[in-house]
Amino acid sequence: MTITQFTKVAASSLLLLGSISVSHADDVSRGLEIAKEADKRDTGFVDSTAKMKMILKNKQGQTNSREVKVITLEVEGDGDKGLSIFNTPKDIKGTASLTYSHALKPDEQWLYLPALKRVKRINSKNKSGPFMGSEFAYEDISSQEIDKYTYKYIKDEKLNDIDCFVIERYPAYKHSGYTRQVAWINKQEYRAEKIVFYDRKNTLLKTLTYAGYQQYLNKFWRADEMLMVNHQTGKSTTLSWNNYQFKTGLTDKDFNRNSLKRAK
Amino acid sequence: MNCKFKTINILTFTLISFQCMAEWSGDITFQNRYFINDPLAQNLEQHNNYLSVYSEVEYYSNLNSDNKSITFTPFIRLDQYDNERSHGDIRELFYEQVFESWELRLGISKVYWGVTESQHLVDVINQTDNVENTDGEDKLGQPMIKASFEKDWGLVDLFILPYFRERTFQGPEGRPRAFPVVDTRQSSYESSDEEQHIDYALRWFQYIGDLELGLSYFYGTSREPLFLLGNRNNIQVLTPYYPQMQQASIDAQLTTEEWLWKFEAIIRDWQNIDTNTAQLVDENFFAMTGGFEYTFVGIYESSSDLGLVMEYLYDDRGIDATALFQNDIMAGLRLAVNDADSSEALLGIIYDLDNQERLISLEASKRFAENLTGSLEIRGFNNIHRLSRLKSIEEDDFIQIDIAYYF
Numbered sequence: 292m293t294i295t296q297f298t299k300v301a302a303s304s305l306l307l308l309g310s311i312s313v314s315h316a317d318d319v320s321r322g323l324e325i326a327k328e329a330d331k332r333d334t335g336f337v338d339s340t341a342k343m344k345m346i347l348k349n350k351q352g353q354t355n356s357r358e359v360k361v362i363t364l365e366v367e368g369d370g371d372k373g374l375s376i377f378n379t380p381k382d383i384k385g386t387a388s389l390t391y392s393h394a395l396k397p398d399e400q401w402l403y404l405p406a407l408k409r410v411k412r413i414n415s416k417n418k419s420g421p422f423m424g425s426e427f428a429y430e431d432i433s434s435q436e437i438d439k440y441t442y443k444y445i446k447d448e449k450l451n452d453i454d455c456f457v458i459e460r461y462p463a464y465k466h467s468g469y470t471r472q473v474a475w476i477n478k479q480e481y482r483a484e485k486i487v488f489y490d491r492k493n494t495l496l497k498t499l500t501y502a503g504y505q506q507y508l509n510k511f512w513r514a515d516e517m518l519m520v521n522h523q524t525g526k527s528t529t530l531s532w533n534n535y536q537f538k539t540g541l542t543d544k545d546f547n548r549n550s551l552k553r554a555k
Numbered sequence: 556m557n558c559k560f561k562t563i564n565i566l567t568f569t570l571i572s573f574q575c576m577a578e579w580s581g582d583i584t585f586q587n588r589y590f591i592n593d594p595l596a597q598n599l600e601q602h603n604n605y606l607s608v609y610s611e612v613e614y615y616s617n618l619n620s621d622n623k624s625i626t627f628t629p630f631i632r633l634d635q636y637d638n639e640r641s642h643g644d645i646r647e648l649f650y651e652q653v654f655e656s657w658e659l660r661l662g663i664s665k666v667y668w669g670v671t672e673s674q675h676l677v678d679v680i681n682q683t684d685n686v687e688n689t690d691g692e693d694k695l696g697q698p699m700i701k702a703s704f705e706k707d708w709g710l711v712d713l714f715i716l717p718y719f720r721e722r723t724f725q726g727p728e729g730r731p732r733a734f735p736v737v738d739t740r741q742s743s744y745e746s747s748d749e750e751q752h753i754d755y756a757l758r759w760f761q762y763i764g765d766l767e768l769g770l771s772y773f774y775g776t777s778r779e780p781l782f783l784l785g786n787r788n789n790i791q792v793l794t795p796y797y798p799q800m801q802q803a804s805i806d807a808q809l810t811t812e813e814w815l816w817k818f819e820a821i822i823r824d825w826q827n828i829d830t831n832t833a834q835l836v837d838e839n840f841f842a843m844t845g846g847f848e849y850t851f852v853g854i855y856e857s858s859s860d861l862g863l864v865m866e867y868l869y870d871d872r873g874i875d876a877t878a879l880f881q882n883d884i885m886a887g888l889r890l891a892v893n894d895a896d897s898s899e900a901l902l903g904i905i906y907d908l909d910n911q912e913r914l915i916s917l918e919a920s921k922r923f924a925e926n927l928t929g930s931l932e933i934r935g936f937n938n939i940h941r942l943s944r945l946k947s948i949e950e951d952d953f954i955q956i957d958i959a960y961y962f
Contacts, residue, residue, distance in 0.1 A: 381580060382961050555615060
């Protein structure tokens with residue numbers, strides 16, 4: 292390599308570096324734009340109810356199932372309010388959890404224990420903990436607010452013939468189990484098709500794939516199936532959703548301590 | 556049935572938004588309780604191993620409406636030896652209606668007040684079903700009219716309690732139990748209305764940021780009895796006496812990301828037996844429980860959580876207290892494995908700072924199959940003081956296994 296050649300290479304790598312830092316700022320704002328658009332398109336559903344079946348599968352293929360009724364109230368300018376009522380396994384039938392989710396400050400969470408008729412306020416530090424022994428962490432199933440993450444656009448990519456934006460998002464809240472998540476966002480509909488999760492050591496942890504998207508009220512996309520595969524343990528969890536209903540007339544009153552005790 | 560027909564109507568005409576819901580669910584549990592030591596010589600009738608079976612069933616119907624429901628929860632236990640522990644109870648049989656700004660509940664029901672773990676001072680609506688376990692957490696159904704009002708300034712519950720339920724006590728063959736045996740057929744009351752006395756209660760509850768605060772007032776028959784000496788067939792027995800009481804209480808919990816801070820306190824005005832004269836005298840006392848729970852999340856890079864619980868239990872009557880805990884410390888470890896089988900364990904010790912008595916308990920449970928759970932419970936009564944009211948159960952350390960089938 293001659294000196295001239297070397298200088299050229301050095302100069303061009305300097306140029307390259309420059310363009311990287313410029314495009315980095317661009318990628319951050321573009322990532323945020325995509326997240327904002329996705330959020331905008333899912334705004335206005337007001338409330339929803341749905342039934343969810345969870346199938347937990349371990350490495351040996353043994354399965355466990357749970358049935359949960361999920362009720363959500365959209366809260367403008369804050370995280371949603373959610374009520375989950377467990378129907379099976381039957382030993383926890385009637386157990387219900389109420390969550391007021393927030394973007395950056397900790398979620399507020401209550402648990403109703405039917406045997407004791409006791410409502411317990413619980414702390415929300417275990418965001419990274421498994422939801423009902425599944426491969427979904429609490430942070431995976433809680434309301435997804437824009438401010439919960441910072442974003443970066445990575446590239447465009449086809450996923451199963453669907454044009455997608457690939458973005459990375461980095462949890463901005465405390466106690467997350469992830470350094471980053473890589474999400475494939477459908478370019479047409481701004482809905483997530485796949486999310487890959489990296490653990491605190493930035494090692495590949497889980498992959499979530501969405502299937503059977505259906506549109507409700509001509510606007511809101513909901514997946515019939517969500518499959519979470521844990522690459523480190525070989526376990527997986529499938530969430531199957533049905534009986535989605537929107538704008539059912541729920542109010543704040545349906546998401547308080549008394550309604551938690553009454554929930555069926 | 557009727558319900559199915561209605562459901563078809565709904566599907567066909569889609570006129571109404573609510574769904575018909577009527578269902579039965581329940582469990583049947585087999586229990587074996589093994590006592591490690593032989594009974595005290597004074598408790599001749601007791602045994603070393605007790606088998607029992609119990610079942611609780613719930614029927615719920617929303618009465619084809621979105622604001623009314625009925626709930627019926629019968630309970631029954633059959634015990635191998637103890638005729639008093641073999642018993643049935645209607646835990647719940649109530650009608651509930653939710654109106655625009657308030658809710659009404661009519662019938663037999665259960666209500667829980669409070670936040671602490673080691674004892675439940677403020678929780679006074681339901682009587683303790685004392686034959687069930689030593690922790691006092693099983694409750695008898697209480698007839699009530701309950702009205703709840705939700706306001707910006709808090710949640711208000713008003714109770715009218717038209718009938719009193721006596722505490723259950725073990726029979727001569729029961730274990731662990733008091734000595735002499737408690738004879739519930741000779742119960743007596745301060746009020747001439749006896750169990751017909753109408754009790755009242757009022758509760759206000761509010762969230763103030765991360766603080767939850769409850770203030771309660773109860774007026775009526777004390778759920779906690781005093782014990783008078785009596786006899787039955789020339790054998791000495793204890794007879795329960797239920798005084799009237801007024802109790803005001805506060806319960807509060809402050810929740811932060813890692814910590815739960817808990818506090819309960821009561822002041823009670825009632826009668827007690829003067830230890831010098833053996834006469835019933837008026838008594839006022841103060842008692843409290845306060846402490847914290849701290850959770851270590853994902854210990855050793857697993858998905859298990861380990862909670863550390865510590866509480867201080869105090870009663871200003873000291874050694875004369877009718878309560879067991881007057882200057883005690885509770886320390887506990889709560890393990891939640893967060894696995895598919897919901898495996899969990901709770902180890903607790905209550906240590907008496909005055910006489911060094913130790914009550915030790917270990918509870919562990921997991922799900923073995925979709926409809927089957929098992930639990931293990933170990934209770935130990937350690938270093939019991941010779942003048943302690945726990946003297947009669949000092950040899951009653953037990954290991955208990957419950958296998959529950961759910962349907």
